Amino acid sequence: MIITHQIELESRGSLSVTNITEQVREIVHSSGVQHGQAIIFYRHTTGGVIVGEHEPGIIADIQTMFEQIAPVARNYYHHLRAVDFNGHAHVRSALLTNHVVIPILEGDLFLGTYQDILVIDDQTEPAPRYVAVQVSGE
Amino acid sequence: MIITHQIELESRGSLSVTNITEQVREIVHSSGVQHGQAIIFYRHTTGGVIVGEHEPGIIADIQTMFEQIAPVARNYYHHLRAVDFNGHAHVRSALLTNHVVIPILEGDLFLGTYQDILVIDDQTEPAPRYVAVQVSGE
Amino acid sequence: MIITHQIELESRGSLSVTNITEQVREIVHSSGVQHGQAIIFYRHTTGGVIVGEHEPGIIADIQTMFEQIAPVARNYYHHLRAVDFNGHAHVRSALLTNHVVIPILEGDLFLGTYQDILVIDDQTEPAPRYVAVQVSGE
Numbered sequence: 001m002i003i004t005h006q007i008e009l010e011s012r013g014s015l016s017v018t019n020i021t022e023q024v025r026e027i028v029h030s031s032g033v034q035h036g037q038a039i040i041f042y043r044h045t046t047g048g049v050i051v052g053e054h055e056p057g058i059i060a061d062i063q064t065m066f067e068q069i070a071p072v073a074r075n076y077y078h079h080l081r082a083v084d085f086n087g088h089a090h091v092r093s094a095l096l097t098n099h100v101v102i103p104i105l106e107g108d109l110f111l112g113t114y115q116d117i118l119v120i121d122d123q124t125e126p127a128p129r130y131v132a133v134q135v136s137g138e
Numbered sequence: 139m140i141i142t143h144q145i146e147l148e149s150r151g152s153l154s155v156t157n158i159t160e161q162v163r164e165i166v167h168s169s170g171v172q173h174g175q176a177i178i179f180y181r182h183t184t185g186g187v188i189v190g191e192h193e194p195g196i197i198a199d200i201q202t203m204f205e206q207i208a209p210v211a212r213n214y215y216h217h218l219r220a221v222d223f224n225g226h227a228h229v230r231s232a233l234l235t236n237h238v239v240i241p242i243l244e245g246d247l248f249l250g251t252y253q254d255i256l257v258i259d260d261q262t263e264p265a266p267r268y269v270a271v272q273v274s275g276e
Numbered sequence: 277m278i279i280t281h282q283i284e285l286e287s288r289g290s291l292s293v294t295n296i297t298e299q300v301r302e303i304v305h306s307s308g309v310q311h312g313q314a315i316i317f318y319r320h321t322t323g324g325v326i327v328g329e330h331e332p333g334i335i336a337d338i339q340t341m342f343e344q345i346a347p348v349a350r351n352y353y354h355h356l357r358a359v360d361f362n363g364h365a366h367v368r369s370a371l372l373t374n375h376v377v378i379p380i381l382e383g384d385l386f387l388g389t390y391q392d393i394l395v396i397d398d399q400t401e402p403a404p405r406y407v408a409v410q411v412s413g414e
Contacts, residue, residue: 002311002413004381035140037177037272039313041379043388045329051236053183057215058228064215065208065229070341077333077340090334091341095233095371098327098391099378102237103179103272105142110270112181115236132386134313134379136413137140137274173278175315175410189374191321195353196366202353203346203367234370239377241317241410243280248408250319253374275278275412 002136003031009129011121013046015063015092019054020131021116024102025109027133034107036137040117041099043130046089047121048096054116062120066092089122096120104137140274141169147269151184151261153201153230157192158269159254162240163247165271172245174275178255179237181268184227185259186234192254200258204230227260234258242275278412279307285407289322289399291339291368295330296407297392300378301385303409310383312413316393317375319406322365323397324372330392338396342368365398372396380413 005027009018020040028038042049052058069092076087100117103110121129143165147156158178166176180187190196207230214225238255241248249255259267281303285294296316304314318325328334345368352363376393379386397405 004311004379004386035142037274039377039379041377041386043386043391045327045388045390050232051183052231053228055216055219055228057218058225060215061208061225061229062232065232069207069345070337077336078331080333081331087334087337090329090331091337093328094326094338094341094396097235097373097376099376100235100237101177101179101239101377103142103177103270105270110142110179110181112183112268114183115181120232130388132379132381136312173280174412188370189321190369191366193354193357193366195356196363198353199346199363199367200370203370207345235373238373239315239317239375241280241315241408243408248280248317248319250321250406252321253319258370 001033004134007131007133011129012126013121013123015066015120015122017059018119019116020119024117024133028104028109028135031135033104033135033137036104038102038104039134041132042119043132045093046086046123048093048098049100050118051100051115052118053114086124092122139171142272145269147267149259149267150264151259153204153258153260155197156257157254158257162255162271166242166247166273169273171242171273171275174242176240176242177272179270180257181270183231184224184261186231186236187238188256189238189253190256191252224262230260277309280410283407285405287397287405288402289397291342291396291398293335294395295392296395300393300409304380304385304411307411309380309411309413312380314378314380315410317408318395319408321369322362322399324369324374325376326394327376327391328394329390362400368398
């Protein structure tokens with residue numbers, strides 16, 4: 001069995017984080033899949049998805065790290081086109097990866113105690129963001 | 139066919155690396171799956187899994203890089219809760235990703251010559267660590 | 277249904293980028309899979325695969341970032357073996373991840389508007405590089 005849903009998020013951008021664990025869990029439960037996997041796939045090029053602890057301090061630390069690695073206020077080659085000015089976000093996305101794959105066991109996501117599914121969106125303006133969730137298995 | 143196992147590691151933490159390639163390969167062989175995939179999923183928020191070369195110098199270089207990007211001896215927002223003091227590990231985990239997916243072909247992991255499956259555990263204290271291995275296919 | 281192909285690339289190395297989206301799309305189309313997933317797996321330890329925008333400025337920005345994080349002209353422990361001198365590439369690979377998993381919907385890759393599949397190869401010399409593409413589903 002394979003089912004694919006899409007979650008629409010209203011994101012503030014600028015490395016804002018949305019915890020979608022419960023939404024993904026509901027998709028898994030309603031699918032009836034007992035044993036299989038879930039793919040969570042962010043469909044943009046300025047952000048990504050991680051499995052991590054949803055704690056405000058950790059999120060602030062991650063934001064600080066990405067600002068250190070690729071600051072917003074730096075010149076990027078991407079800006080030479082003069083179409084958009086989000087070079088920092090594309091660069092950070094290469095480090096983030098845009099998807100995670102999570103095993104499903106006994107009808108539930110097989111996550112560790114502190115693991116949540118976190119969408120990190122780094123667009124420069126608030127915008128709707130789309131995340132595909134595909135559940136497959138038996 | 140889908141089977142899910144869990145590997146328990148005794149890790150020293152502090153970016154120590156455990157090569158689990160042979161353990162994963164044995165799970166694949168005993169599953170009888172000839173064509174499919176293996177998901178290797180680290181069930182904690184302070185480390186991750188990579189596919190890389192298991193050479194001591196490379197591991198030392200990766201450790202040096204993470205200490206450069208997110209040093210242990212830095213103040214992290216995560217520490218303001220005063221519960222634990224592993225902010226560096228959570229930040230590094232965002233860059234590492236906690237899982238890999240590997241194709242299975244002719245009953246074996248379809249890895250390149252120098253590719254091994256390496257668990258990088260960055261907890262501050264030695265602790266048991268759990269890694270799920272899910273094999274699916276025909 | 278599961279099919280596995282291998283793409284051979286002639287890469288210049290040194291963080292050169294090859295857009296393989298169309299090759300992967302053709303493999304998906306010829307497989308006949310309507311609903312499922314594609315795994316794209318780089319079979320080397322000096323590079324990786326990302327989903328990102330294929331724009332020359334962004335690629336130059338990513339190259340600049342990796343040179344900042346792990347410069348070519350630095351001493352690496354990996355070089356103490358005196359076999360090869362690509363320590364920078366192994367370190368960067370730990371951040372890149374060597375594979376992506378993409379949902380397939382209605383017979384096509386379920387990518388966002390600007391998303392392409394980009395192989396980033398960081399070997400020091402031009403060499404043939406192998407990327408496995410596994411398509412599974414219904």
